[in-house]
Every structure is written in structure tokens, then in C-alpha cells.
Amino acid sequence: MTRARLFRLSVVLGSVFMILLIIVYWDNVGTAHFYLHTSFSRPHAPGTLPTATQDEDVSDVDEFLEKLLSSGLRQTGPLHRKTEQAPLQGSSKPVLGNLEENVRGYDWSTRVARVSLDQEKLQAERRKTLQEFCANSSFAFPTKERSFDDIPNYELNHLIVDDRHGIIYCYVPKVACTNWKRVMIVLSESLLDQGIPYRQPLDIPREHVHNSSTHLTFNKFWRRYGKFSRHLMKIKLKKYTKFLFVRDPFVRLISAFRSKFELENEEFYRRFAIPMLKLYSNHTSLPTSVSEAFRAGLKVSFSDFIQYLLDPRTEKMAPFNEHWRQVYRLCHPCQIDYDFVGKLETLNEDAAHLLQLLKVDRLLRFPPSYRNRTASSWEEDWFAKIPLAWRQQLYKLYEADFVLFGYPKPENLLKD
Numbered sequence: 001m002t003r004a005r006l007f008r009l010s011v012v013l014g015s016v017f018m019i020l021l022i023i024v025y026w027d028n029v030g031t032a033h034f035y036l037h038t039s040f041s042r043p044h045a046p047g048t049l050p051t052a053t054q055d056e057d058v059s060d061v062d063e064f065l066e067k068l069l070s071s072g073l074r075q076t077g078p079l080h081r082k083t084e085q086a087p088l089q090g091s092s093k094p095v096l097g098n099l100e101e102n103v104r105g106y107d108w109s110t111r112v113a114r115v116s117l118d119q120e121k122l123q124a125e126r127r128k129t130l131q132e133f134c135a136n137s138s139f140a141f142p143t144k145e146r147s148f149d150d151i152p153n154y155e156l157n158h159l160i161v162d163d164r165h166g167i168i169y170c171y172v173p174k175v176a177c178t179n180w181k182r183v184m185i186v187l188s189e190s191l192l193d194q195g196i197p198y199r200q201p202l203d204i205p206r207e208h209v210h211n212s213s214t215h216l217t218f219n220k221f222w223r224r225y226g227k228f229s230r231h232l233m234k235i236k237l238k239k240y241t242k243f244l245f246v247r248d249p250f251v252r253l254i255s256a257f258r259s260k261f262e263l264e265n266e267e268f269y270r271r272f273a274i275p276m277l278k279l280y281s282n283h284t285s286l287p288t289s290v291s292e293a294f295r296a297g298l299k300v301s302f303s304d305f306i307q308y309l310l311d312p313r314t315e316k317m318a319p320f321n322e323h324w325r326q327v328y329r330l331c332h333p334c335q336i337d338y339d340f341v342g343k344l345e346t347l348n349e350d351a352a353h354l355l356q357l358l359k360v361d362r363l364l365r366f367p368p369s370y371r372n373r374t375a376s377s378w379e380e381d382w383f384a385k386i387p388l389a390w391r392q393q394l395y396k397l398y399e400a401d402f403v404l405f406g407y408p409k410p411e412n413l414l415k416d
């Protein structure tokens with residue numbers, strides 16, 4: 001009798017154990033779908049890393065999606081592998097200096113290692129600042145609290161994707177963006193010159209660089225991948241190296257003003273200068289072409305420009321033009337966990353380090369820039385005629401960019 005009861009008991013216990021196993025198993029499978037919907041909506045709080053389970057769950061779905069969409073995505077065929085070797089001889093051409101140092105037994109490797117260590121510390125600090133202020137609930141700005149899913153597609157039009165190397169670049173106009181776009185074109189081979197992809201960034205004509213049809217940006221995913229587009233974006237955001245370049249917000253505004261209103265620019269004259277001159281300088285009839293206007297001495301002043309930025313009517317008509325739109329609105333730094341934050345103030349060092357990080361430093365060099373760059377030291381002169389109250393309002397408007405990217409508050413401009 002007791003033996004039979006023992007047997008029955010063990011059968012029951014065994015069944016219960018099996019049922020438990022099945023429940024646990026189904027639970028795991030179920031979470032894969034759950035995580036995909038939720039785990040990316042906010043960057044990780046500082047110090048917490050994504051857990052292993054999330055990673056595994058994502059990679060299953062990732063594989064599935066990659067297979068499903070491979071036709072549009074996979075461009076890294078054997079053909080590209082072959083051509084990637086080609087520019088190696090070319091890229092060492094302009095750097096005779098390095099060559100010489102190698103020949104003389106210059107210990108290049110340790111130097112690179114030391115530079116990278118300092119650079120890594122700098123990057124860690126910039127990312128920490130960003131993460132801390134994103135997580136700090138007493139520091140608020142518009143759109144800060146929304147999740148990645150709440151960002152409309154058209155606001156993702158500054159994120160350029162290179163699937164060949166797994167890179168995402170958020171471009172900020174007036175922050176070396178022409179040259180970084182050139183780099184992205186070379187890396188992704190998205191533009192051909194007589195059937196051959198461009199190899200040297202500076203060979204690419206300017207008008208092609210800024211033609212949005214040259215770049216694969218996130219806002220185009222919807223058209224290509226339909227309802228899979230958000231999943232795909234999140235997978236890429238998780239796996240790819242994401243970078244952006246920023247600059248002192250006020251200096252960026254001066255730079256935007258100089259290039260769009262001090263130089264003859266037909267488009268900006270029609271779209272922005274005419275309304276500004278009418279609204280803020282009492283002009284009623286204005287020439288239709290910018291060259292006529294310049295000949296007649298009709299130019300937007302920096303003060304008109306600042307007034308335009310502060311005018312509440314401006315945003316009601318249309319969002320800020322990308323040349324003066326805040327970086328936090330262009331690149332969503334609290335929703336996207338950037339791996340690298342470059343600064344124009346340290347462009348050369350940052351560019352060299354970034355290309356190393358991306359493992360493409362043997363393919364190309366960041367083009368040197370010869371243009372007359374707006375210097376921070378001019379700031380006081382530019383703002384001298386701007387009333388104090390306006391400067392303070394302007395700071396409020398761009399405060400998030402100052403704080404998130406670690407630019408000190410310009411106290412000298414904000415006090416009497």
C-alpha cells in the first residue's frame with residue numbers, strides 16, 4: 001500500500017514539476033515580444049546596464065527581422081569587401097608626416113593608445129553629463145519626458161544610417177556637418193560617381209552632400225519597412241555606434257547668422273530675411289532678389305535675427321529652421337543613448353578618435369576645414385548691441401543645449 005502511495009505521490013510531483021517547467025518556458029518566450037515594445041523607450045539610467053536576458057531576446061527577433069528584410073539591408077557583399085581595400089594606398093598619400101615617423105621608428109602605437117585613453121575619459125564625462133541631466137527630474141525642457149516611440153517620424157530626419165559599418169550620425173547644421181555627411185557618404189557608399197562610390201570625402205560636391213535623397217535617414221524607414229520600421233530603428237539604435245557633434249549654442253547662432261544672412265543666400269533671403277525686415281525693421285516693400293537687397297543696403301541685423309528667435313509667432317508658423325533649431329530637438333539626446341559626443345571646439349582630436357573607434361581610420365581621414373570659423377571670443381562683440389533682457393530670454397530658449405552638452409552658462413552676457 002505505502003509503496004503504491006509513494007508511487008502516486010511521485011507521479012503527481014513529477015507532473016507538477018513538468019507543468020512548472022512549461023510555464024517558465026512560455027513565460028520566457030512571451031517576454032521576448034514584451035521587451036521589444038518597451039525596453040528602448042528611454043536610455044538606461046547611469047550605472048545600470050541592459051541585462052543579458054534583454055539582449056538575447058532582442059537578438060532572436062533581430063535575426064528574424066534581418067532575414068526578413070535582408071534584401072533592402074544587406075549591402076556588405078563580397079564586392080564591397082574587395083573595394084574596401086582599395087583606398088588604403090590613397091589614404092596614406094596626404095599624410096607623408098606619419099610615413100616619415102614610421103620609417104624613423106617612431107613608436108606610433110603607444111602614442112595612439114595614450115591619446116585614446118584621454119579621449120575615452122573625455123567621452124565618459126560628456127556621456128555622464130548627458131545621462132545625469134536626462135535622468136534629473138528637476139531639470140526640465142520641452143519633449144524631455146517623451147519616449148522614443150512618441151517622436152514622430154519627421155523629427156527623425158537628422159539621423160543618418162550607415163548599415164555597412166553600423167553607424168548612426170545625427171547631423172547638426174553649423175557643426176562641421178557638411179564634412180561628417182561626406183564621411184557618411186563614403187562609408188555607406190550611398191553616392192556613385194560614374195558608377196563608382198566616392199572614396200575621398202572632399203571629392204563629393206557640396207550640393208550632393210546636402211541633398212537629402214543622398215542619405216538613408218530614419219524618417220525614410222516608414223516608407224521602406226512599414227510597420228517594422230520602429231522595431232528596426234530600435235535594433236539599429238541598440239547595435240550601431242551613434243554619434244553627434246555639438247558646439248556652444250550661442251556661437252552656433254552667430255555662425256548660422258553669418259552664413260545665412262551676411263552672405264547672399266537667395267533661399268534664406270526669401271524665406272526668412274524678407275519677413276524679418278518687414279516685422280522688425282518696418283520695411284514695407286523689399287526687392288525680390290538678395291543681390292538687389294544687398295546693393296540697397298537692406299540686410300537683416302543680428303538684432304533682427306534674435307528678435308525673430310524670441311518672437312512667439314515664429315514657432316507658431318513653423319518649427320525653427322534646422323540651422324537654429326536646438327540640438328535637443330534635432331537629435332533627441334535623452335531618447336537616444338549616444339556613444340560619442342563630439343564638439344566642434346575639439347574637432348580634430350574628436351574626429352581622429354571617433355574614426356578610430358568606428359574602425360574606419362584606415363579607410364579615410366576627416367577633411368580639414370579651411371573656412372573662417374566663428375570664434376567663441378567674438379561672442380561679446382556680437383551680443384554687445386542685444387538688450388540684456390533678450391539675451392536672458394535667448395539663454396532660456398537654448399538652456400537645454402548648454403546644460404546637456406556641458407557648455408558653461410555665459411554669465412558675462414547674462415548680467416549687467
Ligand SMILES: *[C@@H]1O[C@H](CO)[C@@H](O)[C@H](O)[C@H]1NC(C)=O
Nearest residue numbers: 132133136137138139140403
Ligand atoms: C538636477 O538639476 C537641478 C536643476 O538644474 C540641479 O540644481 C541639481 O543639482 C541636479 N541634481 C543632480 C543630482 O545632478
Ligand SMILES: *[C@@H]1O[C@H](CO)[C@@H](O)[C@H](O)[C@H]1NC(C)=O
Nearest residue numbers: 207208210211212213214215
Ligand atoms: C537630389 O538628388 C536627386 C537624385 O539624385 C535628384 O533627383 C534631385 O533633383 C536632387 N535635388 C536637388 C535639390 O538637387
Ligand SMILES: *[C@@H]1O[C@H](CO)[C@@H](O)[C@H](O)[C@H]1NC(C)=O
Nearest residue numbers: 277278279280281282283304
Ligand atoms: C516701426 O513702426 C512702429 C509703428 O508704426 C514704431 O512703433 C516702431 O518704433 C518702428 N520701429 C522701428 C525699428 O523703426
Ligand SMILES: *[C@@H]1O[C@H](CO)[C@@H](O)[C@H](O)[C@H]1NC(C)=O
Nearest residue numbers: 258262371372373374375378
Ligand atoms: C573672418 O571673419 C571675420 C568676421 O566675419 C573677419 O573679421 C575676419 O577678418 C575673417 N578672417 C579671415 C581670415 O578671413
